[in-house]
Amino acid sequence: MLTFAVRRLVLAVPTLLFISFVIFMLLQLAPGDPMAQVPLTVPPDVKEKMRQALGVGEPPLVQYWKWLVQVFWLEPKVFIDWLTRDSALLGWLPDTQLYQGELRVISWQTRSPVMDIVIQRIPQTLWVVGMAYVVGILIALPIGIYSAYRQYSVFDQSGTFITMIGFSIPPFFTGPLLIVIFSVQLGWFPSIYDTTHVVNDWESLKFQLQQMILPVMVLALQTTAQISRYMRASMLDNLNQDYVRTARAKGLSEGVVVAVHVLRNSMIPVITVIALNVPSIFGGAIITENVFKVNGIGQLLITALFANDLPMVMTLTFIFAVLIVIFNLIADILYGLLDPRIRYD
């Protein structure tokens, strides 16, 4: 198991390098010039210096190498410095001062380091998307279990129908639909997610929950639909197995049979699906973030794309790729850990 994990980890490095190379070379084809907005009165040699400061003007391979160094060498240094200087967890350590003011990955929009902006945006995305994922799973599991246990009952039929609908309605339709119903007609929840809102008392916590409900509902509908379908199928596979009959024959109560014997075995594939879907939730949240004006990572990517901010696009896409590779790895390892029948070596 350990050798498998190590091998997969080692294999992930060239994969990620290749992906980053492909994305980088793709972005090199992009039209548009970061210096297009600079006034014509600026002398050419100054312009050339500005170009150098932004990291363009060198051959693409050199630029790629510099980007690699910046992301894999300088950014960790900055991060460690931040950890030892400002964070509460490791702030007691002496300040490491690894970062000596080298050029980091600079956004062409704001002329500030890309990573700083990403770090600013991550909490919003995690709050909304992460909460939606948790809520979706919490709703999906009982639905899947019960509809498999009572297969073809009214609950199962309607549950299957509703998950099918959740599967089919795209978030860019449910989002506006929910806004029309709940914030325009009923006026219960705000339609725009206010990210400057600070939670410091019960009143503001209530507002925070209210503004989170709509985006969380939209995202959770998708998660629920997917996970409960998997849960139901997996439960159905296990419910007809011989060991279930044995458990019943031993005289175990129905609750123990379903909740302990069947559920534990059915959870194995479902957990891997849950792990595999985490990165796609980040990607899919781009649309939901756009609908509800949540300024998270997805919205950052869209604005960066429209503003031709290539370093930002590059770094964000790479972060998404890293997430996918990592969660694939986690899913594989979890599968091996949970199911002793699986042997990787």
Next chain:
Amino acid sequence: MTEPVQATPTPIEALADKGPLEPPRSQWKDVWDQFRKHKGAMFGGGFLLFITLAVVVGPWIWQVDAQKLDIRNKDMRPIWNALWDSTAKVGWNRPFGTDQLGRDQLAQILQGGRTSMAVGWAAMILSLLSGTTVGVLAGFVKKADGILMRLTDLFLSLPILPLLLVAVTLFRQPLREAFGPEGGMFVLIVGIIAVTSWMPTARIVRGDILALKEREFIVAARAIGTTPFRIVQRHLLPNVLSPIMVSATLGLATAIITESALSFLGVGFPSDFPTWGKMLADAVQRMQQFPERVILPGIAISLTVLSVNYLGDGLRDALDPRIRGR
């Protein structure tokens, strides 16, 4: 029946055939019978047929130009608003109303559906072809297996939606110049969706081919000297048809949703060219006054995808011989 007829019926007689035996049933008849039992799939198939016919034939029957601006008749409501609001601006010549530029909504829905369905079908067929090719090659040719599967893994770990957005913004200009504004966008979107969605098909096909390859009938075919190409064409492909068909329905659904999502985010077809996603996106700003403009294209997308998904569900049941008997 050669036995003499007896006066009292015997159990043996009850077992005898009443008439001539039914002709042997073909596999596809069995599949059809099972498929017919799945109500959702029948409904889905029917609706898909209906909407395909509507968007193909519809623009010839409802001959209103979807792109014609009629600013005097702008912001008309759908005809059914007259039921509860007698002062609403409605008219039978514009049954679904008009948008803020006076374009006829019914014509736009039909025209937009044409685009969405065309993109969906083209992207699905393209990704199926490439996925099946990769899968068959990887499963059948041992040397190609390793590299093709690594390639599939690599594509699976690409972030799809961000890459789609990147690619659309990057290649929009050159392709527009080559194929015209609409044609270029069509080629681009179909191509990108196909490139980023062939992997599941390839994996499924490869797995099935690997299992089938060791079966006796393939060994027999090899023994009588069938060429590898002929084995693939005559023996392997028909046997992997059912997973391919199921993933075709899934592919169609995702292709339609992806196209609408791109249009919704504003990187799809040019702004005067209606698609369902673009109609929805344009209407979102005015959805308080005119909710129907969001709901109509939204329902069109959702119902189409829902029917395709149900169709896939039914196909999966019908094509699985283990379920079919029950």
